[in-house]
Amino acid sequence: MSSPQVDRLIQNLSQTIVGKADAIRFVLVALLSGGHALLEDVPGVGKTLLAKSLARSVSGKFGRIQCTPDLLPTDITGTNIWNPRTGEFEFLPGPVFTNVLLADEINRATPRTQSALLEVMEEQQVTVDGVSRPVERPFFVIATQNPIEYQGTFPLPEAQMDRFTLSLSLGYPTEAEELQMLQRHQQGMKPEELEPCISLEEVLELRSRCAAVKLxxxxxxxxxxxxxxxxxxxxxxxxxxxxxAVALQRAAQALAFLEGRNYALPDDIKFLAPAVMCHRMIPAGGRKASAIIDRLLKTIPIP
Structure with a gap:
């Protein structure tokens, strides 16, 4: 039996996101497994809307970074500024001090700026001028990136890619879904109008319950x-x-919990493997990572 908090969360997100049940499930897997999500897609398919709706639904703070080539690391983490009144430096927090952070078009930022997210994504803290400051809990990053063939992009380094629990693509909606989307826009439903349906404390509790799922x-x-x-x-x-490997185990536990089970199945791992593993690999000779994972899933025996 699935958790009532999870049901409320999915129902709330479905009010603004049309027909993306799998995408919502993937993002919730990343959230409840304590990880982060990378959305790779063309502009205008609902990536920002999904992030804002999630932040509203969990009654958390929402922060946004619009990545550009001239964005500096301190624009993300925050910086110390001189206060002439007190005669001391004061820390001005950056947008990472939030619960749900949207790093929009992350591959338009330079590698130096992308690396500013490395520490906070893994260790949930920011170090500026030798002082470490913890960020809010829970802390969840949804990063979006344009397909790599678009001009003016910097590919994410392997260390950065590895910190995302899973990578997914929303894809274009079907004709029926797009018609439903137009009808909803006519009614004027916005993510700002969503009512919070789950507290931050409940998110942390759900994370601990996911970690207890039997594997x-x-x-x-x-x-x-x-x-x-x-x-x-x-x-x-x-x-x-x-x-x-750790990310795949945690994701399988979170998916089993979303499905209302207290135990994981081989099918959970098979379903999640492409989303968790593809972005962590560098295929040889221009091959597609998804095709390689499909081949491995077919050849490796299931317990």
């Missing part, structure tokens, strides 16, 4: 077999890291 030793071995096979495959230059 058999045979499933952990299946995750290891999948991950280790990417490091030995001749079609892959860089395989999935140990952090990727």
């Amino acid at each position: 058999e030793a045979s499933l952990q071995q299946y995750i290891l077999n999948l991950v280790r096979s990417t490091r030995e495959d001749e079609d892959i230059t860089l395989g999935v890291s140990p952090r990727g």
Whole structure:
């Protein structure tokens, strides 16, 4: 039986997001597993709307960074400014001091600025001038990026990609969904009008309940077999890291919890593997990561 808080959250998000049930499920998996989500898609398919609606639904603070080539690291983390009245430096917090952070078009920022997110995504803290400051809890990043063939983009480094629990694409809506979207816009439903349906404390409680979902030793071995096979495959230059194995385990637990189970199944891992593993790999010779993962899922025996 699924949690009533999760049901309320999905229902709330469905008021503004039309026909993206899988995308909502993936984003909630990332949130409840304690990770972050990367949305790679063309402009105008609802990435920002999804992030804003989620922040409203969990009664959390919403922060936004519009990434551009001239964005500086201190524009993200915050900086110390001189206060002539007190004669001291004061810390001015950046947009990362929030609960849900949208890093819009993250691959338009320079690598130096992208790296400013590394510490806060992994350690939930920001260090400026030698002083570390914790960010809000829960802290969840939804980053969007344009397809790499667009001009004026800087590919995310491997270390940054590895910090996202999963990567997904919303895709264009179907004709019926797009018609429903136009009708909703005519009615004037906006994310600002969404009522919070779950508190931040409940999100933290749901995270701990997800972590308690049972995962058999045979499933952990299946995750290891999948991950280790990417490091030995001749079609892959860089395989999935140990952090990727941990992310896949946590995501499988969160998905099982969303489905109303207190135990994970092999199907959870198979469903999540492309979203969790593809962005962590560098395929050789221009091959597609998704095709390689599909092949591995078919060849590695299921427990």
